[in-house]
Amino acid sequence: KQEVTQIPAALSVPEGENLVLNCSFTDSAIYNLQWFRQDPGKGLTSLLLIQSSQREQTSGRLNASLDKSSGRSTLYIAASQPGDSATYLCAVLMDSNYQLIWGAGTKLIIKP
Amino acid sequence: DTGVSQNPRHKITKRGQNVTFRCDPISEHNRLYWYRQTLGQGPEFLTYFQNEAQLEKSRLLSDRFSAERPKGSFSTLEIQRTEQGDSAMYLCASSNRDRGYPEAFFGQGTRLTVV
Numbered sequence: 001k002q003e004v005t006q007i008p009a010a011l012s013v014p015e016g017e018n019l020v021l022n023c024s025f026t027d028s029a030i031y032n033l034q035w036f037r038q039d040p041g042k043g044l045t046s047l048l049l050i051q052s053s054q055r056e057q058t059s060g061r062l063n064a065s066l067d068k069s070s071g072r073s074t075l076y077i078a079a080s081q082p083g084d085s086a087t088y089l090c091a092v093l094m095d096s097n098y099q100l101i102w103g104a105g106t107k108l109i110i111k112p
Numbered sequence: 113d114t115g116v117s118q119n120p121r122h123k124i125t126k127r128g129q130n131v132t133f134r135c136d137p138i139s140e141h142n143r144l145y146w147y148r149q150t151l152g153q154g155p156e157f158l159t160y161f162q163n164e165a166q167l168e169k170s171r172l173l174s175d176r177f178s179a180e181r182p183k184g185s186f187s188t189l190e191i192q193r194t195e196q197g198d199s200a201m202y203l204c205a206s207s208n209r210d211r212g213y214p215e216a217f218f219g220q221g222t223r224l225t226v227v
Contacts, residue, residue, distance in 0.1 A: 004154075043203060043219050043220035046216070091154070099157055099160070101157075102155050105152075105154055
């Protein structure tokens with residue numbers, strides 16, 4: 001059974017710092033991995049999608065990496081801003097049944 | 113293309129009442145998913161459709177829950193005889209299976225409060 005874990009559960013850093021969020025998964029038979037952002041009481045916004053054959057994806061100040069064999073992904077946020085404050089969730093799409101399996105998220109607070 | 117749309121955004125209901133939520137996916141997307149999310153947790157899978165066919169249902173989906181996608185376009189999720197434990201955010205997502213690497217796009221969710 002696939003399990004997705006995100007560490008840390010919460011993170012608070014000063015504005016301007018670079019930071020890394022971690023996501024690990026137990027079953028490497030994934031189709032892709034997505035990072036999402038969720039603001040309080042809101043839905044999910046897709047940030048980056050990494051195919052299982054890829055190593056990383058970049059969008060603006062965000063860079064996501066994937067090491068499928070070790071079951072790890074990281075989301076790197078450069079030059080953090082208060083507007084980056086949100087919960088960040090990772091989800092893996094399973095090869096077998098096209099289901100998304102989710103981590104519990106990392107709540108990020110960027111202090112001005 | 114306005115993205116995935118969910119209605120209503122918020123619903124407050126008394127315990128025992130029935131509620132129905134609607135999801136309009138991105139127009140060319142043939143897969144539609146329903147998830148439930150409680151505070152501080154990641155989404156939990158409920159069910160998904162490939163066109164109009166409901167292909168999988170989670171064990172979380174008790175017999176009080178029913179979902180339909182009658183014409184392979186919009187979908188409805190109905191909860192009968194609501195309980196306080198049904199209070200959660202209900203999220204809908206869509207993707208296109210025909211693409212090589214299906215990316216899921218989510219709506220803003222429907223927040224249900226059962227009082």
